[in-house]
Amino acid sequence: EAGVVQSPRYKIIEKKQPVAFWCNPISGHNTLYWYLQNLGQGPELLIRYENEEAVDDSQLPKDRFSAERLKGVDSTLKIQPAELGDSAVYLCASSLNMDSDTQYFGPGTRLTVL
Amino acid sequence: DAKTTQPTSMDCAEGRAANLPCNHSTISGNEYVYWYRQIHSQGPQYIIHGLKNNETNEMASLIITEDRKSSTLILPHATLRDTAVYYCIVRVASGLGANTNAGKSTFGDGTTLTVKP
Numbered sequence: 341e342a343g344v345v346q347s348p349r350y351k352i353i354e355k356k357q358p359v360a361f362w363c364n365p366i367s368g369h370n371t372l373y374w375y376l377q378n379l380g381q382g383p384e385l386l387i388r389y390e391n392e393e394a395v396d397d398s399q400l401p402k403d404r405f406s407a408e409r410l411k412g413v414d415s416t417l418k419i420q421p422a423e424l425g426d427s428a429v430y431l432c433a434s435s436l437n438m439d440s441d442t443q444y445f446g447p448g449t450r451l452t453v454l
Numbered sequence: 455d456a457k458t459t460q461p462t463s464m465d466c467a468e469g470r471a472a473n474l475p476c477n478h479s480t481i482s483g484n485e486y487v488y489w490y491r492q493i494h495s496q497g498p499q500y501i502i503h504g505l506k507n508n509e510t511n512e513m514a515s516l517i518i519t520e521d522r523k524s525s526t527l528i529l530p531h532a533t534l535r536d537t538a539v540y541y542c543i544v545r546v547a548s549g550l551g552a553n554t555n556a557g558k559s560t561f562g563d564g565t566t567l568t569v570k571p
Contacts, residue, residue, distance in 0.1 A: 382539075382561030382564055383498065383561045384561070431498075433497070433498075442500045442503075443490075443498075444500070445497030445498045445499070446497050447496055448496075448497050
């Protein structure tokens with residue numbers, strides 16, 4: 341069974357440019373999470389989806405970050421415009437549903453903003 | 455969700471048991487203790503979880519104190535490949551589908567375990 345797929349794995353952009361990350365969760369998983377992980381720190385939740393509904397986006401900086409999960413499967417996280425402080429690893433995870441015990445993480449996208 | 459406290463780093467000799475502590479003194483009755491680990495350049499990986507009783511699986515054992523205010527993850531025979539950051543988190547128990555906090559995990563900074571030859 342394929343795990344959570346994320347692309348790209350690495351992205352380097354200049355500040356003020358837009359960037360998008362894509363996530364394909366495990367088949368049949370209804371809940372999808374986007375996390376941000378700064379160097380040396382644990383993941384921080386940005387947004388959580390149950391199917392196509394964002395059930396928790398309280399930590400998402402909505403002035404520049406946006407996310408969508410139109411058909412309740414794949415998801416895209418966008419930053420526009422990117423700032424230097426956005427350099428981090430962006431992790432996607434999925435679970436069977438919101439009550440599920442286990443989250444499965446993708447390898448992450450490492451973003452560098454110059 | 456309750457917060458957890460873990461040591462920043464630990465060392466362990468290869469082949470010996472690694473015991474990783476976690477304090478969660480403000481844990482509430484419906485919160486499980488979960489452990490994940492993150493090997494360099496990979497996403498976190500689920501290890502084990504428990505509510506009250508001690509748990510064991512093919513990866514590790516989880517010992518939860520009777521008052522549930524702390525727990526210990528045990529890797530019985532650590533190998534070099536167990537070198538990773540280990541996260542102890544607490545989250546609302548499953549079955550609370552109407553609660554938007556269900557399934558919400560708050561990661562701290564974890565314990566960096568280094569297994570040495």
